[in-house]
Amino acid sequence: MKSLNHNLIYTLVMMKFFRFYLVLAAVLLPLCGWGQEKLFDKYSDMKNVKSVYISKPMLEMGPEYFTNIYLGSSTKKLNSVRLLSTSDSVVCKKLFKDIRSLLKPSDYKLLMKQKGTSTSSEFYVSKYVDIIEELIMLTYKEDKFLRFIYLEGKMTEKDVKDILLYQGTSDNVIH
Structure with a gap:
C-alpha cells in the first residue's frame, strides 16, 4: 500500500x-521575437536610421512588391519583415552592440560569416525542429554602415537557401 x-x-x-x-x-x-521588436522600437524612429516594416497582409500581396529584397514564394510563409539601416557611425556602434547582445548562440545558429574587402555579412537562423522561424541577415562595414534584416515566419531550409542565394547579386542591394 x-x-x-x-x-x-x-x-x-x-x-x-x-x-x-x-x-x-x-x-x-511568443516572446521569441520580442527582442527584435524592442530593437526596432528603439531604432526605427531614430535620426539617420532607415527602417522598414512589412506586415503579413502586405507580404501576402505577393513578392512583386518588393524590389529591394528577394523573398520569392516564401512571402506567404512569413509573418513580418523588418529592416534597419544606417550610415551614422555613432548609431552603427550602438546598433551593432545591441544586435550582438540578441544573437545568443543558444538561440541562433550562425549559417555564414563573410568578410569582404568593403563589407562583411553574417546570416543567422532560429529553428524549431525543421522549421526556420527567424532569419537574420546582417551586413556591415566597421562603423560606417550597418544593415539588419529580420524575417519571421515558418520557412523551410529551401526557402532560406533561395533567399540567401539571391541576396548576394549586385542588382539586389538594399540601400
Whole structure:
C-alpha cells in the first residue's frame, strides 16, 4: 500500500511539473521575437536610421512588391519583415552592440560569416525542429554602415537557401 501511495504521489508531482513547464513554454514561445521588436522600437524612429516594416497582409500581396529584397514564394510563409539601416557611425556602434547582445548562440545558429574587402555579412537562423522561424541577415562595414534584416515566419531550409542565394547579386542591394 505504501508503494502504491508513493507511486501515486510521484505521478501527481511529475504531472504538476509537466503542466508547469508546458504553461511556461506556452507563455515564453511568443516572446521569441520580442527582442527584435524592442530593437526596432528603439531604432526605427531614430535620426539617420532607415527602417522598414512589412506586415503579413502586405507580404501576402505577393513578392512583386518588393524590389529591394528577394523573398520569392516564401512571402506567404512569413509573418513580418523588418529592416534597419544606417550610415551614422555613432548609431552603427550602438546598433551593432545591441544586435550582438540578441544573437545568443543558444538561440541562433550562425549559417555564414563573410568578410569582404568593403563589407562583411553574417546570416543567422532560429529553428524549431525543421522549421526556420527567424532569419537574420546582417551586413556591415566597421562603423560606417550597418544593415539588419529580420524575417519571421515558418520557412523551410529551401526557402532560406533561395533567399540567401539571391541576396548576394549586385542588382539586389538594399540601400
